[in-house]
Amino acid sequence: MISRISDLADHVGKEVTIQGWMYNKRGSGKIYFLQLRDGSGFAQAVVSVDSVSVEVMAKADKLQMESSCKVTGMATKHPKFDDVFELQVTDIEIVQIPPEEYPISKKEHGPDFLLDNRHLWLRSSKQWAIQRVRDIIISAVYDYFHREGFIKIDTPILTPNACEGATTLFEINYFDEATLYLSQSGQLYLEAATMAVGRAFDFGPTFRAEKSKTKRHLTEFWMMDAEAAYVEHEENLKIQENMVVFIVERCLEKCAKELKILERNIEPLRKIKVPFKRLTYTEAIEELHKKGSDIKFGEDLGNDDEVLLTRDSEAPVFIHKWPKAIKPFYMKTDPANPELVLNDDLIGTEGSGELIGGSQREDDYEVLKAAIEKEGLKGPEYQWYLDLRKYGGVPHSGFGLGLERMVRFVCGFEHIREAIPFPRMLSRFRP
Numbered sequence: 001m002i003s004r005i006s007d008l009a010d011h012v013g014k015e016v017t018i019q020g021w022m023y024n025k026r027g028s029g030k031i032y033f034l035q036l037r038d039g040s041g042f043a044q045a046v047v048s049v050d051s052v053s054v055e056v057m058a059k060a061d062k063l064q065m066e067s068s069c070k071v072t073g074m075a076t077k078h079p080k081f082d083d084v085f086e087l088q089v090t091d092i093e094i095v096q097i098p099p100e101e102y103p104i105s106k107k108e109h110g111p112d113f114l115l116d117n118r119h120l121w122l123r124s125s126k127q128w129a130i131q132r133v134r135d136i137i138i139s140a141v142y143d144y145f146h147r148e149g150f151i152k153i154d155t156p157i158l159t160p161n162a163c164e165g166a167t168t169l170f171e172i173n174y175f176d177e178a179t180l181y182l183s184q185s186g187q188l189y190l191e192a193a194t195m196a197v198g199r200a201f202d203f204g205p206t207f208r209a210e211k212s213k214t215k216r217h218l219t220e221f222w223m224m225d226a227e228a229a230y231v232e233h234e235e236n237l238k239i240q241e242n243m244v245v246f247i248v249e250r251c252l253e254k255c256a257k258e259l260k261i262l263e264r265n266i267e268p269l270r271k272i273k274v275p276f277k278r279l280t281y282t283e284a285i286e287e288l289h290k291k292g293s294d295i296k297f298g299e300d301l302g303n304d305d306e307v308l309l310t311r312d313s314e315a316p317v318f319i320h321k322w323p324k325a326i327k328p329f330y331m332k333t334d335p336a337n338p339e340l341v342l343n344d345d346l347i348g349t350e351g352s353g354e355l356i357g358g359s360q361r362e363d364d365y366e367v368l369k370a371a372i373e374k375e376g377l378k379g380p381e382y383q384w385y386l387d388l389r390k391y392g393g394v395p396h397s398g399f400g401l402g403l404e405r406m407v408r409f410v411c412g413f414e415h416i417r418e419a420i421p422f423p424r425m426l427s428r429f430r431p
């Protein structure tokens with residue numbers, strides 16, 4: 001019977017076949033310990049001269065790193081560890097032996113070498129664990145939004161307009177007929193959809209021609225935008241913090257093994273509870289001054305500022321109501337102060353930086369029209385967006401979660417490039 005490694009617990013005492021790859025091997029001559037992986041997990045297979053034929057022993061000897069193979073044997077529980085299962089081998093079928101030595105060995109490799117070999121590096125246990133956490137986060141997002149009455153609406157990737165400012169657009173020559181751009185965020189289209197279905201979310205690739213070489217910027221990343229009609233600023237924050245807690249709890253529940261492989265200290269994740277601290281931008285600047293920063297009112301927060309603001313918190317921190325001058329055109333002006341907007345950035349703890357950007361949307365036709373003109377955007381391309389304020393406009397709010405930022409936050413690693421299978425960055429677009 002064929003078993004996946006993840007199901008070995010159900011087959012203890014029975015003979016099963018694992019179809020996978022050998023990622024490591026110890027021993028020689030009389031006994032081999034094969035480290036097998038099959039995509040669902042990792043397991044040790046013991047090949048002993050006492051229990052297999054000479055031919056099988058010879059096959060075990062022949063197997064090398066990343067040879068593909070089918071290994072049959074009795075499933076047993078590890079004598080010491082509760083959730084570890086092994087195979088006492090009776091037979092081996094070799095599927096393929098690599099003609100050359102596998103390029104990624106146990107020894108230390110530099111990040112460039114590993115990125116050049118990303119197609120193979122993905123097989124290593126840490127990368128495997130990260131991709132599984134990513135998958136759990138994606139499904140948690142779907143589950144959270146469906147529970148909250150949002151439906152998924154797909155937004156276009158090729159767009160004639162900019163959502164997040166003209167400086168980070170990737171241009172596409174569309175049959176010599178128009179210049180289109182790769183979407184920076186599905187938000188504007190999601191607003192249209194929300195007026196049809198009330199609450200909507202999307203999840204797709206987004207693109208930013210970011211010239212910044214940082215540990216948190218990709219040029220292609222996955223974003224979940226959410227949008228809800230009749231939701232105002234305060235409620236928007238609640239939807240965001242509840243979502244973050246939902247995702248983190250799901251990861252703690254489903255990814256214990258993966259987080260262990262990643263050597264992630266899960267204590268900080270366990271402590272994340274609602275409500276998250278809320279600081280207005282104005283309060284944040286005051287707090288930063290007290291903490292010795294020389295940031296000026298009206299400037300964007302830098303990495304160091306974000307660390308200072310979240311240092312004493314156990315959960316991510318909302319910085320809300322930013323100066324209008326440094327935020328996109330669509331954010332609603334704060335009725336209490338026309339220089340500010342009803343927006344928020346959610347800043348993660350442990351130096352993880354911005355996880356979410358959100359806002360209440362400007363719903364006044366004339367105010368929005370003026371903001372579009374002031375930004376120097378291509379007016380006609382935004383007429384449909386203005387129409388949403390003309391025909392049954394309502395207060396509405398939404399936000400965008402960067403998937404890779406969230407993966408990085410949950411897994412607790414340094415560089416965002418690890419959070420996506422094939423990272424696209426300023427100087428990296430292969431393989």
Ligand code: 4AD
Pocket residue numbers: 163164184185186187208210216217218219221223224225226354355356357358359398399400401402403404405
């Ligand atoms: O803050 P941003 O730019 O907001 C928007 O695009 C809104 N239109 C979203 C909305 O309201 N529906 O981006 C949202 C999130 C950020 O908080 C960050 O997590 C992530 O997307 N992000 C990036 N992730 C990786 N690389 C980049 N270059 C990113 N830029 C933004």
Ligand code: MG
Pocket residue numbers: 345354356357
């Ligand atoms: Mg932002």
